[in-house]
Amino acid sequence: MTEELFREDATLLACTATVLAVDASGVVLDRTVFYPLGGGQAGDTGTLTNEAGAVLVIADTRKHKDRPGDIAHVPAAGSDLSAFAPGSRVTARIDGVRRLAHRRFHTATHLLCALVPHPVDGCSITAGYARLDFHMHEALDKETLTAGLARLVAGAHPVRHRWISEAELDANPQLVRSMSVQPPRRLGRIRVLEIEGVDLQPCGGTHVANTAEIGPIIVTKIEKKSAMTRRVILGFAEAAEGRG
Numbered sequence: 001m002t003e004e005l006f007r008e009d010a011t012l013l014a015c016t017a018t019v020l021a022v023d024a025s026g027v028v029l030d031r032t033v034f035y036p037l038g039g040g041q042a043g044d045t046g047t048l049t050n051e052a053g054a055v056l057v058i059a060d061t062r063k064h065k066d067r068p069g070d071i072a073h074v075p076a077a078g079s080d081l082s083a084f085a086p087g088s089r090v091t092a093r094i095d096g097v098r099r100l101a102h103r104r105f106h107t108a109t110h111l112l113c114a115l116v117p118h119p120v121d122g123c124s125i126t127a128g129y130a131r132l133d134f135h136m137h138e139a140l141d142k143e144t145l146t147a148g149l150a151r152l153v154a155g156a157h158p159v160r161h162r163w164i165s166e167a168e169l170d171a172n173p174q175l176v177r178s179m180s181v182q183p184p185r186r187l188g189r190i191r192v193l194e195i196e197g198v199d200l201q202p203c204g205g206t207h208v209a210n211t212a213e214i215g216p217i218i219v220t221k222i223e224k225k226s227a228m229t230r231r232v233i234l235g236f237a238e239a240a241e242g243r244g
């Protein structure tokens with residue numbers, strides 16, 4: 001089982017670890033800072049470096065298909081894995097720029113949930129954009145949502161996580177905002193993400209510590225995906241300006 005350091009500290013960019021297994025899914029470590037694809041958030045990329053200095057480029061991170069609780073660090077295609085046999089000591093380092101983008105967008109999707117009081121039935125968080133699908137038929141307005149996000153970012157609300165029991169979750173079913181993703185129950189405890197005074201819901205992703213850290217963010221597009229789905233796409237204001 002891989003110890004998930006990113007669950008307690010999303011700012012950690014590197015850690016030392018021991019290789020537990022290497023197989024078709026990738027390299028499994030005893031502990032990691034790499035977030036595996038899940039809850040709509042993309043997997044981390046980065047490098048593993050062994051004690052002799054050999055570097056393995058990691059192109060993606062996934063929950064291991066066959067080893068429950070393990071995280072697979074997916075090497076770039078064609079990588080030589082011979083220097084990363086089980087027992088090897090490595091330094092695992094993620095792409096910090098990409099992680100920060102994930103943390104900013106992911107926290108912004110929570111703000112969007114607070115602004116749009118409808119169930120979520122799809123979510124995708126990448127380094128370039130975030131996308132949230134709401135189960136609703138009412139129209140949404142781009143400028144209104146962008147202004148709402150700006151207000152919540154400027155509000156500098158503290159963001160923190162805590163763990164609750166399954167019994168506590170069952171007693172508060174309204175905590176689950178997502179229709180498509182139920183919180184994982186395997187661990188017997190549920191991670192809850194709280195944005196003080198704004199939003200509270202189960203979430204295992206990586207976030208910033210204060211909404212002010214999200215920075216300038218805008219709604220780039222609203223799409224009517226179906227009669228009962230409104231898709232909202234978020235972008236960083238600086239990227240939109242860069243595109244001119």
Ligand SMILES: [Zn+2]
Pocket residue numbers: 106107110193203204205206207
């Ligand atoms: Zn989250």
